[in-house]
Each structure stands twice: as C-alpha cells, then as structure tokens.
Amino acid sequence: MFTWILRRMFQASFVLLAMTVIVFVGVHVIGNPVDILISPEADQAERAKIIAEMGLDQPLWRQYAYFLNGALHGDLGRSFVFNEPALKLIGGRMPATLELAVTAVLMSMCFGIPLGLYAGLKPNGFLGRVIMTGSILGFSLPSFWVGLMLIMVFAVQLGWLPSTGRGETAMLFGVRWSFLTWDGLRHMAMPALNLSLFNISLVLRLTRAGVRENLTMDYVKFARAKGLSPARVIFVHILKNIMIPVTTVLGLELGSTIAFAVVTESVFAWPGMGKLIIDSINVLDRPVIVAYLMMIVLMFITINLVVDILYTMLDPRVRLETKA
Amino acid sequence: MSATLEVRNLRTHFFTRAGVVKAVDDVSFSVERGQVLGLVGESGSGKSVTGFSIIGLIDPPGRLTGGSILYQGEDLAKLSERDMRHLRGNRIAMIFQDPMMTLNPVLRIDTQMTEAVHAHVKTTNADARARARDALGMVGIPSPEERLNAYPHQFSGGMRQRVAIAIALLHNPDLLIADEPTTALDVTIQAQILAEVQKLTTDHGTALIWITHDLSVIAGLADRIAVMYAGRVVETGEATDVLDHPVHPYTHGLIGSVPSRNKRGERLRQIPGMTPSLLSLPPGCAFRTRCTHATSVCEQEPPTSEPSPGHTARCFHPIEGNAP
Ligand SMILES: Nc1ncnc2c1ncn2[C@@H]1O[C@H](COP(=O)(O)OP(=O)(O)OP(=O)(O)O)[C@@H](O)[C@H]1O
Numbered sequence: 001m002f003t004w005i006l007r008r009m010f011q012a013s014f015v016l017l018a019m020t021v022i023v024f025v026g027v028h029v030i031g032n033p034v035d036i037l038i039s040p041e042a043d044q045a046e047r048a049k050i051i052a053e054m055g056l057d058q059p060l061w062r063q064y065a066y067f068l069n070g071a072l073h074g075d076l077g078r079s080f081v082f083n084e085p086a087l088k089l090i091g092g093r094m095p096a097t098l099e100l101a102v103t104a105v106l107m108s109m110c111f112g113i114p115l116g117l118y119a120g121l122k123p124n125g126f127l128g129r130v131i132m133t134g135s136i137l138g139f140s141l142p143s144f145w146v147g148l149m150l151i152m153v154f155a156v157q158l159g160w161l162p163s164t165g166r167g168e169t170a171m172l173f174g175v176r177w178s179f180l181t182w183d184g185l186r187h188m189a190m191p192a193l194n195l196s197l198f199n200i201s202l203v204l205r206l207t208r209a210g211v212r213e214n215l216t217m218d219y220v221k222f223a224r225a226k227g228l229s230p231a232r233v234i235f236v237h238i239l240k241n242i243m244i245p246v247t248t249v250l251g252l253e254l255g256s257t258i259a260f261a262v263v264t265e266s267v268f269a270w271p272g273m274g275k276l277i278i279d280s281i282n283v284l285d286r287p288v289i290v291a292y293l294m295m296i297v298l299m300f301i302t303i304n305l306v307v308d309i310l311y312t313m314l315d316p317r318v319r320l321e322t323k324a
Numbered sequence: 325m326s327a328t329l330e331v332r333n334l335r336t337h338f339f340t341r342a343g344v345v346k347a348v349d350d351v352s353f354s355v356e357r358g359q360v361l362g363l364v365g366e367s368g369s370g371k372s373v374t375g376f377s378i379i380g381l382i383d384p385p386g387r388l389t390g391g392s393i394l395y396q397g398e399d400l401a402k403l404s405e406r407d408m409r410h411l412r413g414n415r416i417a418m419i420f421q422d423p424m425m426t427l428n429p430v431l432r433i434d435t436q437m438t439e440a441v442h443a444h445v446k447t448t449n450a451d452a453r454a455r456a457r458d459a460l461g462m463v464g465i466p467s468p469e470e471r472l473n474a475y476p477h478q479f480s481g482g483m484r485q486r487v488a489i490a491i492a493l494l495h496n497p498d499l500l501i502a503d504e505p506t507t508a509l510d511v512t513i514q515a516q517i518l519a520e521v522q523k524l525t526t527d528h529g530t531a532l533i534w535i536t537h538d539l540s541v542i543a544g545l546a547d548r549i550a551v552m553y554a555g556r557v558v559e560t561g562e563a564t565d566v567l568d569h570p571v572h573p574y575t576h577g578l579i580g581s582v583p584s585r586n587k588r589g590e591r592l593r594q595i596p597g598m599t600p601s602l603l604s605l606p607p608g609c610a611f612r613t614r615c616t617h618a619t620s621v622c623e624q625e626p627p628t629s630e631p632s633p634g635h636t637a638r639c640f641h642p643i644e645g646n647a648p
C-alpha cells in the first residue's frame with residue numbers, strides 16, 4: 001500500500017514537470033506578456049525596469065530554471081498583473097470553485113441515481129423514455145447556452161434566483177463559503193445545476209445500465225427467491241453494486257468538473273479559479289497560469305488516488321495489494 | 325396422501341421479438357412430502373424455467389399462460405405477488421445452478437443470511453445471526469461464526485453452494501427446488517452436497533425437486549423421475565420404472581449416454597442431433613428429427629400411454645423391454 005502510493009507520487013511529479021515545460025514554451029509561443037501588460041505610454045527606461053522586475057529579460061531556459069528553483073521552495077512566482085504571489089491568488093479563489101464543483105457532483109448523485117433507478121426499472125414506460133431522452137440533451141446541449149437559458153428563465157422571467165456572484169458568505173476554517181448562508185445557496189443554485197447537468201446525465205445512464213444488468217444477475221434473482229421485499233432488493237442488492245461504478249466515475253469527474261467550471265463561472269460571474277484563469281490567459285499572466293494548471297494536475301492526481309482507495313472500500317473483491 | 329406440489333398442464337411462454345418461445349408447454353407432475361422428484365432433460369429443455377415458474381420468478385417477456393401450480397391445494401399461479409413473497413424462501417425455496425453467481429459479491433454472508441431470516445420471522449438481530457450461524461454449521465461449513473463475516477469471494481464454489489443451501493433451508497421449507505446445484509462443482513463435492521441435501525430434506529419431510537441433465541446423478545436419489553424434452557414431459561413415473569423399463573426413445577437415449585451404464589471399452593452413446601429451436605417447433609413429436617423409431621405418424625401429437633400404473637409416456641411407438 002505504501003509503496004503503491006509512493007509510486008503514484010513519483011509518476012505524478014513527472015506529469016507536473018512535463019506540464020510546466022509545456023506551459024512555459026506555450027506562453028512563449030503565443031506572445032509576449034510585456035506587450036499586453038505595459039501601457040504604451042511608458043517610456044523606455046520604465047519599460048526596461050518592469051521587464052527586469054518580471055524576469056522577462058532573461059532567456060527562456062533561465063526563466064524556467066528560476067521558476068523551478070522557486071517551485072521547489074514553494075514559490076510559484078508573482079502574478080504579473082496583481083503583483084501578488086500566484087498561489088495566494090489562486091488559493092483565495094479556490095473555495096468558490098470547490099464548493100461549486102462539489103455541490104454540482106452531489107447534485108448529480110441526488111438527481112442522477114433516482115432517475116437512473118426509475119429508468120432502469122421501468123425501461124419501457126413513458127417516463128423512463130422521457131428521462132433517457134432528457135439525458136441525451138444533458139450530454140449534448142452546450143453548457144454556456146444552458147446557463148444563459150437558466151438565467152433567462154429563473155432570473156429574468158421569474159425573478160426567483162439571483163444570476164451573478166456568490167451572495168452572502170460565512171466564515172469556516174478561515175475561509176469564506178457561500179453554502180453556509182441561505183443567500184449564498186440561492187446564488188449557487190443555478191451555477192451548480194448548470195455545472196452538474198452533464199454529470200446528472202452521466203450518473204443517470206450509468207445507474208440505468210447498472211440496474212438493467214443487475215436485474216438479470218443470479219444474485220438478484222436469488223435475493224428475490226429468499227422472499228425479500230422489492231425495496232430491499234433494489235436499495236440494497238442492486239444499489240450497492242451500482243454504487244461502485246457510479247462513485248468511481250463521479251470521483252474521477254470531480255476533477256473535470258473543477259476544470260470545466262471555467263465556463264459556468266464566466267456565465268454566472270462566479271468569482272472562482274475558472275474566472276481567474278480566463279482573465280490570466282487573456283493577459284498572458286504566466287505565473288498564474290502555471291500555478292493554476294499545477295493545482296489542477298495535483299487535484300486530478302489526488303482525486304484518482306482517493307477514488308482508488310474508495311473503490312477498494314466499496315468493492316470487497318478488490319484489494320490494493322493486487323492492484324499495485 | 326395429498327401432494328406438497330402438483331403441477332398441472334403448466335405453460336410458460338416467452339414473448340420475444342423473434343417469436344414465442346414455448347419454454348414450458350403442458351407440463352404436469354407432482355411431488356409428495358419427503359419425496360424426491362428428479363427433473364431430467366438436456367440443456368434448454370425447460371427445466372429451470374419450470375423451477376422459476378413454481379417459485380414465481382418468471383420475468384417479462386416470460387409469462388405463465390396456462391395450467392395451475394397447486395401448493396398444498398392452493399394455486400400459486402393465482403396468488404398475489406405479496407402472498408407469493410411470503411412463501412418464497414420460507415415455504416418454497418430454490419438453489420441455483422451456478423454457485424459463483426448466486427451470492428451478492430458486495431454483501432457479507434451475514435447480511436445475506438440474516439436478511440433472509442428477517443424476511444419471514446420477526447426476531448432480533450442476534451437471534452437472526454445465531455440462526456444463520458447454525459444453518460452454516462449444519463451444511464458443513466467449518467467455524468461458521470467467523471465465516472459469517474466473510475464475503476462470497478472468500479469461499480470456494482463448493483462452499484458458496486453450501487451457503488446457498490443453508491440460506492434455502494433457513495426456514496425448513498416444505499418444498500425445495502434444486503436447479504442442478506452440483507453441476508458446476510467437482511465430482512467428490514457433488515456427491516457430498518447431494519448426500520447432505522438429501523439428509524436435510526428427509527429430516528424435515530421436505531419435498532425435493534432435483535433438476536439435472538445427468539440421469540446418473542439422481543438414479544439413487546429420486547423417488548420419481550420426470551423426463552423433459554423441448555418444454556414437455558415426455559416420460560414420468562417411479563424412478564425404478566423409468567430407469568429400468570424406459571419406454572420413450574428419448575429416455576432410452578439419455579440412459580444410453582450415462583457413462584456407468586456403458587460397458588468398458590465401448591464408445592459412449594450420444595443421442596445424435598441437437599435440441600430443436602423452441603421458436604419454430606413444428607406440430608407433432610418434437611423428438612422426431614432425432615428419433616430412430618420415428619414414422620410418419622409422429623407428425624401428429626403423440627398419445628399418452630401408461631405401460632404400468634403411474635408410469636406414463638408420450639410416444640406413438642413406446643419401446644418394450646429393459647433399459648439399454
Ligand atoms: N428470458 C428468456 N427469454 C427468452 N427465452 C428464454 C428465456 N429464459 C429461457 N428461455 C428459453 O427457454 C428454454 C428453456 O430454458 P431453461 O433455462 O429452462 O433450460 P434448462 O433445461 O434449464 O437448460 P440448462 O440445463 O442449460 O440449464 C431455452 O430454450 C431458453 O432459450
């Protein structure tokens with residue numbers, strides 16, 4: 001188990017390293033941040049001073065070496081724009097994105113599993129077909145369009161929900177969260193739903209397929225042959241089996257959900273990391289871009305690790321030793 | 325003496341897209357208290373479907389389309405699902421063909437056993453557990469108390485089948501349907517399990533339906549034998565009558581293919597040909613494409629003859645004399 005985690009860490013550091021190289025080269029190819037960041041009115045001396053401050057007068061490899069050295073000491077550089085440490089900048093925006101993504105994933109379970117169960121148990125019923133058709137829409141409608149439609153209907157037409165910002169927040173562990181206040185929750189409702197739409201469809205389809213498959217299994221038939229109630233068969237025998245793939249996939253989806261929050265955050269002006277990264281890309285704020293991508297990669301790696309551990313807990317047949 | 329189970333003219337058909345599969349078509353037999361009925365036939369002859377029809381676990385597209393299943397005089401085919409559930413696993417139990425698939429892989433043995441207790445008796449968890457443990461001990465599972473905490477994958481096939489048998493016998497059923505429970509196991513374990521089930525059922529006067537495709541398995545066990553072919557019972561009677569004086573050509577073929585009955589060095593005789601597709605069964609005797617005694621008259625529905633009291637066969641040309 002320990003060596004297994006160690007090996008995963010080792011692989012992860014390689015991925016991180018490769019990613020930083022790509023970003024450095026990539027940003028260099030796209031353009032020079034200097035052109036965007038420094039006002040055209042600045043005189044030559046001022047210009048040179050700022051460039052030197054940002055370290056952009058050095059050759060690229062030296063900039064990279066400088067960055068690596070800093071990264072090893074926990075310093076990912078200062079934002080060109082805000083002149084603040086990039087990590088601090090991202091850290092400040094992260095709670096907003098995290099709570100949005102986690103809420104979206106929870107919502108996809110709360111909606112996806114019951115709908116999938118129903119569609120799986122009544123595959124030929126009218127409602128079952130409606131649910132399946134709906135899930136295709138959930139997969140295929142572009143997220144920003146759905147977001148705009150939600151705003152149109154619930155914010156503009158009906159006026160039920162606010163359409164921008166985090167609303168009122170409350171402190172917990174020294175961080176501000178929206179989900180702790182009623183106003184915050186109302187602000188989160190639409191963006192979270194928007195973000196979870198894809199995952200709802202995914203969970204729904206997984207659950208339905210799982211139910212269909214499980215219903216033909218001998219162990220389900222045997223459970224029925226014991227005289228168990230249908231509720232017990234569905235919610236214990238079938239659901240417990242379905243939770244394995246659903247949890248695994250959803251866990252892995254958490255990473256992409258965080259990454260995809262970019263679109264939703266832009267539509268709903270949700271002040272999370274996604275909005276920050278979009279702004280940073282626009283001005284080629286390299287330290288922030290690198291730091292953000294490193295965060296995302298680390299998050300994916302951690303999530304994969306946690307999912308693997310969770311998977312072994314859910315499925316008694318899998319042991320970490322055999323997987324390593 | 326009234327029969328524990330009397331099946332009369334049972335018909336179970338599957339209404340598939342390709343057509344109607346008459347898996348069980350006009351099947352009649354009866355089992356008395358403490359007796360063993362051997363239900364024999366090649367693969368696909370409708371043995372399992374007969375078993376599932378009795379216990380009420382035929383799922384769409386399958387449906388009981390006719391006949392009656394009299395359990396202690398009451399027609400199970402007319403019982404509500406709720407009433408049927410109270411009998412299932414309680415008064416009528418079933419053991420399945422494949423022990424590797426019968427137990428739910430993600431639930432512990434104790435869960436799967438105590439839920440079967442709770443389904444039919446109001447009792448405490450401790451008592452349910454004690455009953456489960458005793459049942460495991462009864463079927464010869466060593467250190468049952470510890471094994472209760474195990475998962476199915478920690479048992480061998482033979483041990484899993486014992487667990488399934490323990491579950492089936494938890495409530496001392498009046499009728500036990502054993503659907504080829506030893507086919508997937510190796511020969512020595514087959515014999516052990518056979519002997520154990522027989523002992524446990526005779527102890528409680530349980531009527532036993534033992535399904536198999538292998539006549540030799542039940543030769544020493546069954547009181548009565550019903551031979552099925554293509555969804556019909558073609559010959560039935562006392563075990564000694566059917567085994568020693570079979571009259572139906574198909575039964576003759578089955579007995580001829582039992583290894584122990586063949587002389588040493590002689591080639592094992594197989595019935596030539598294959599079971600016909602139940603989808604497009606032509607009228608008349610279904611065996612006629614493979615029967616060496618067939619004549620043109622066999623294209624008609626064969627009559628039922630009774631060579632000796634209680635011994636019947638459906639054939640135009642019953643064979644006289646002894647077994648091959
Ligand atoms: N759900 C179903 N849909 C359509 N046909 C079915 C279904 N279940 C069973 N059948 C058909 O019913 C026939 C009898 O099947 P059954 O399982 O009873 O055979 P069996 O005698 O138990 O054979 P085996 O020894 O292989 O277990 C087969 O031809 C099978 O194709």
Ligand code: SF4
Nearest residue numbers: 609612615622639640
């Ligand atoms: S009825 Fe004819 S075809 Fe059928 S088993 Fe008898 S002899 Fe053979």
Ligand SMILES: [Mg+2]
Nearest residue numbers: 371372421503
């Ligand atoms: Mg079968």
